[in-house]
Amino acid sequence: MAGKLGLDAAQVREARSLARRVGRPIVNTAKKHTTVSVERATLRLAGLQGADAEGTPWVNRLLDVVRADVGLEHGVALPVWDALRRGEAEDLLVLAQKASAGSVTFRLPEGKDAARATSAARTAVGKGIRRIDRRRVERERMITRIGDAPHKPWIYLIVATGDIHEDIPQAQNAAREGADVIAVIRSTGQSLLDFVPEGATREGFAGTYATQENFRLMRAALDETSRELGRYVRLTNYASGLCMPEIAALAGMERLDMMLNDSMYGILFRDINPIRTFVDQRFSRQVHARAGIIINTGEDNYLTTADAVEAAHTVTTSQLLNEYFAKEAGLEDWQLGLGHAFEIDPEVPDSFRLELAHAMLARDLFPKAPLKWMPPTRHMTGDVFKGYLLDGFFNLVGALTDQGILLVGMMTEAVVTPWLSDRDLALQNVRYVMNAVGNLHEDFQPKPGGFIVNRANEVLGDSIQLLSDIERHDNGLLDAIADGTFGLMKRPADKGRGLDGVARKARDYYNPATEILEAKE
Template sequence: MRLADGRTVPDLRLDAAAVARCRELADRITAPVIGFVERHTTVSIERAVLRLFGFHGAGSRGVPFVNLIVDELHARGLVGRGAAWWLGWAMRQGARDPLQVAERIAALPRDPPPLPAEEDEALRAEMRREARAAAAELRARVERRDALKAELGAGPLPHKYLIVASGNIHDDVEQGRAAAQAGADVIAVIRSTAQSLLDYVPHGATTEGYGGTYATQENFRIMREALDAESRKLGRYVHLTNYSSGLCMSEIAIAAAWERLDMLLNDAMYGILFRDINMKRTLCDQHFSRRICAFAGILINTGEDNYITTADADEAAHTVVASHFVNESFAHRAGLPDALIGLGHSFEIDPAREDTVARELAQALLVRTLFPDAPIKYMPPTKHKQGDIFFSHAYDTMADVVSWLTGQHIQLLGMMTEAMHNPFLMDRYVALKTADYVYRAWRSLGGELQLRPGGAVERRAAETLGKALGLLEEVADEGLFQAIGKARFGDVARAEDGGKGLEGVVPRDDDYFNPFLEILEGAA
């Protein structure tokens, strides 16, 4: 199979009818969820709308203006009409800045009288004009990013993806620059531990964080500007990614789009399973955030690789593939083209077993073949890493080989000191050097190798596809919410009305107003 970038990977024969059936079932699974999404909004979506109108700042105690405003609306049961409508109302009451808007909203009675029809119509028309102007400004910023990328060009595939996670954005900048100078194509700023559970986005630059650096709009700006400068020095574009997940998924997508990020880790299932965020809340937020990513040309990374950190990678391989089909369907429904759907999978089979490379090759090639136009993100081993850094490095190298042979698009490079400490600069240098060696050494072998018909790789791929089809049949019959409740994915069960954030899910009023959603749906 020849890929769009010119690389060739071994052909994998698959049952075309089974593949088509998987996609049909995935669409059946996502349809009722999207039906629910289209009847509801969330406090995070409404805060995101206000951010699109330019409400990026915070009050005197650091509380974001969008939280001050939406919290007041939510306390009065008024979110269902849409924050955009109430912003227009406050502006008609003389509010000229975010604080005045918050004050006008706080003075509202619990059951404010309706506006006359003509005034309501005029309010909506005015806010639609403001929304179009804001969307045009956002588009211009995105075009600035794309122009620099076109001018400099990016590195060859697979893009080498490296993590920085110091907790201090200014230290992250220096580590990101060093990684780019050593050959990294993508710098991923890991988010501070448990930020996904905060129902607000911290404001400003941050210099303290545990396990990562807070995802804030100012931190995005600082890192993007630094990497733009480094890109010009190097003569090649360096991509930037962060996390748009958790209770503020939609807002972070806005901040990332505004500050010209290239990629976002964006997957509701990760938050549901591994952060116990309510499934209704996060699936609503995911859809709106993916609308934004589609508008801004941001490549999403999904989180299926996490399933096999809690479940056995060999036994649960089919759950990854089934989830890929569901995630693809959700992404298409949000207007994302295949080129922006970065599905995730990883090299995680227990190395004590035999034939792990053949089985990993089958999994990686299966995903590549099923989703030929998706920029797959391939993750290195983490679950079975040991304190023996020499074995760890050899283990990572095998992942690099599989990634190359199966034509992956984004390769997250493993660190020999995984789970011991934040990687040293030398750890990253060694990972980059080894990946470059693998890509040189195996340059043309993808086009030289042929799979033996009925052999181990082909049989394993067919087995995994068959099990994925069976799982999709079950999920389509019982519904996604119920399937998550039965631990169908990642061996983790979550309740439909449990978890964090459900109180922030609100039915839309009959006269719900969101001019940005109108624009985003029109763009799709």
């Protein structure tokens, strides 16, 4: 195996084989179930949008009535397009409005009626997927025409005012200051909402609501700035939580470029039911694959609750699982922004060497992936001088290990909401390190059999052992999650938010979105 650590190729193959064996039962479970959000995403792809006077999206209203009449296990497509073909309404919006008012009753069509409903549903949903295809081509043409970021890693910077109309000028100025990727942090708690708000929003909490209109507004603003700067500026948001499939569909249709999309984050840190999460993440990743969106996984979060040295192997294990789940859903290596973080206590002896070993292990295991490197947060104390130095060390590791996506660290991280001046200083830190280091990663080679190489091999060995232990559980990964293996969070498969929105598919289940995405048309 190529790489600077000289990892044993047989061990690496064993790790991936174990990840595949641990992950395959989860994929099989996901294939056998659907969720309310998967079905609502299907309606969104068919063009249904908007909300009633109370702010409840029409996709929610329509699905709730269909579910009450015929159940969720058959899917929403056949009952809905059967009703449209029977003349219950002239389009999806009117059908949703009439259903909400109680003037439509849905049925499961049979025979020729089912065949006609199938054809109509596939045509309608196919239009949404073709829109995603057009937006992907549009991105590729823009990058060819105006240029891309001239360097790696891409500099990733956050805006989070809560007001989309405040976020826009901040995002544009951040791009002018050197950011290559703008992440619009989502409003606190949105991941627990079982609906996607509508329209432009101005009252988020520590972030801005993820809505289709907010996506559209920010994408248009960054396109304008991209043309001004002569380089394409990427836009990131969150496809996580209870509405992961819907937000993925909206992101594809509005040409976002990256989405935070981790297979276990919602389970561990938001107590969302594991089955719900795995079903939703598979569908959302199929959409991301089609849209050419890069996913960002959330392994860095484990190190905010577990010790970054003792739990290093859980990060590697999760990366291997995330890789398997992502590729099974159709994502390619260049779309895998696998997460890891600089979170070792700086008082630990050789902490920098340990961080370097962990980052090099990720780079050697996933040589074609644009790894997402996250800055220190857990051990930021309020000493801004020490924090600034830690961020400099973080940037140095990023440069030495050829990371693909580098989130800018703030010296006031985890203490207060950073000022704009903090962001300016943080960007200066990144620019200095990257300019001074240049392509040092080409020259840097750890000593064979030395501290860094031995530590990387130790973590890989521990990861293989953990995957082997998980495989021996009666219910594999689901039992491991319930036992608190990742991030010390215990999340049983029969509990958690959103469980009531999961249904086992009936034999006659049909979803045109899944059919089209899996056919890779």
